[in-house]
Amino acid sequence: MSVAASTPEAWATLSLKALPHQALVALLRAFGNPSAILDASRAQLGAVVPEAIAARVQEPVEPESLAATRAWLADPTHEIVAWDDTDYPHALLDLGYAPPVLFFVGRRELLNRPALAIVGSRNATAQGADNARAFAHALSQAGLTIVSGLAVGVDAAAHDGALGGRGSTLAVGGTGLDRVYPARNRELAHRIAEHGGLISEFPPGTPPREKNFPRRNRLISGLARGVLVVEAALSSGSLITARYAGEQGREVFAIPGSIHSPLSKGCHRLIRDGAKLVETAQDILEELGMGTPGAGVAKHAASPATGIEGTLLAALGGDSATVDTLVSRTGVTSDIVLAALTELELAGQIAAIPGGLWQRLHRG
């Protein structure tokens, strides 16, 4: 038995061979541990798995891949959490496709806490991002670990909101953990590494690859008791995550919105297909049987505005509108409307969104 193969590295090496799940289970059952599998003869392997798989076990892995993993593991905060690790997420073990190895940085104890996934559009509206942040914070405070995918938009807002709460957050990457994708989230990833946890099933050095993101999504829903979709277009990775959640027996929650917002259409489709419509974090806690939370749950109250600004806020209502629409709704001239919109934007009460639309912000 080689010394090199007696460590997490043996798991990593085995993982790089990307064996079919059932074959790997059979091999571990027969040989006891990854090092023994790697040291086994072709005949020994062939007695357990088909010849083609036995051959694949004995093929050397690409030296660069192994080198990238070795280099990454040189940092003592970088870990491999494998199937035989007691910290391996129990939630994944029953799903039939738990990755044999998770590359991990952060607080191991978060891997087996009750978790909720929060996902949604990369192009979230300002209100969508605020909602993600507020729900994540309240649910984290109530003890749920918030799982998301470290993308921009809803994902980033959810991680950010959860970091301050009791349950903290787990970010599941679709690349090697030496590649923070997207780069814009580098600072957030560092905070998560320190106060939460970063997870990837892909070995260090794995670049962003389109085909890996659905697998990442399946891990996100698999880790959680349920998935909350905050904002999603009809053609959206979030709907794929929600579908996985359904297949995995997880709850699916969705936040409704204006029928005129393309980013609500995905949520509305989910609700029509049986997802639970939620208005508050409390709705989710009740559905998960987690009773009344602490004080952490967001109640939203807009600060009362008066005069033309109050009129504009009332005219906006819960929806988005163009300047022209606001002019026609309020009967005020466009220059006055524009000036007041600017005031309201500076006051953080409204935001511009794509399409020349203005939207009210409700802060938790």
Place this chain on the structure above:
Amino acid sequence: MSVAASTPEAWATLSLKALPHQALVALLRAFGNPSAILDASRAQLGAVVPEAIAARVQEPVEPESLAATRAWLADPTHEIVAWDDTDYPHALLDLGYAPPVLFFVGRRELLNRPALAIVGSRNATAQGADNARAFAHALSQAGLTIVSGLAVGVDAAAHDGALGGRGSTLAVGGTGLDRVYPARNRELAHRIAEHGGLISEFPPGTPPREKNFPRRNRLISGLARGVLVVEAALSSGSLITARYAGEQGREVFAIPGSIHSPLSKGCHRLIRDGAKLVETAQDILEELGMGTPGAGVAKHAASPATGIEGTLLAALGGDSATVDTLVSRTGVTSDIVLAALTELELAGQIAAIPGGLWQRLHRG
């Protein structure tokens, strides 16, 4: 038999006595018509209904009430549509509490057309009123008569939107038709009297009374195949109408909105309780079996496709896409994508459209 009692006035007189529904049915069955009931002796009545009811039939009605009804009926456009009238709404007859008499002004043929009720808050937001108007217009154009309660806000917008369409509109009042309540809707009521229909089960002279509005709401839902709630607070007459609709076996539809809008909370509660979430008028037409026949329109739950085909359908979403786009969205090679697209096309789930694009078909 008195001559005065052989006319619509006999129905009105009988109606003013407010007899229990079952007693009235028994009396009509026994005596054939209202005049005969009014002319019957106490002993004849007592052979059909309990003594207390027989006594009530023979008590004179308040002279002012009868006078108000007579005065109202003096206008030739004012009518009584009673149980024995072929134009009496069939939709009400099976409900067990159809008012014996409807006071009516307008186009009688609207009383037995397929109808949809649109109700909602008196304090509708600008967007809510716009939605009510737009849905009402589209559904009226599609042939549905829009029923509502002539209140301000959503009701008024729905009537207004429907008046221009093929199906027109019926307004159900909670007062006598000589009292337009609220006064603000006087001009709208005149347009409805001319191009649609005004209905009340309450005799002329009846002022606004809190207790009469739930009865009015029950009539609104009873006249319709379904009820659309556009905007509603949690404590709202619209939710009562929706409850009646459920009890009457009518469909309930609700428009979602921002979780921060108090006027969406009633709609969200309805959706959680099983109402259909709708984004477009088309959604309602399909649910009522009035969707475009040839195209076989959308049930939202696409048949559960799995594997690569499910992934492709999700990747297509509500949009069209090229093979290249699908390859990049799914990470699957183009030959596999093409093979799966062919399968989906054969299964009638997608179609090729000009420009090398593929589009999902949503079938009812």
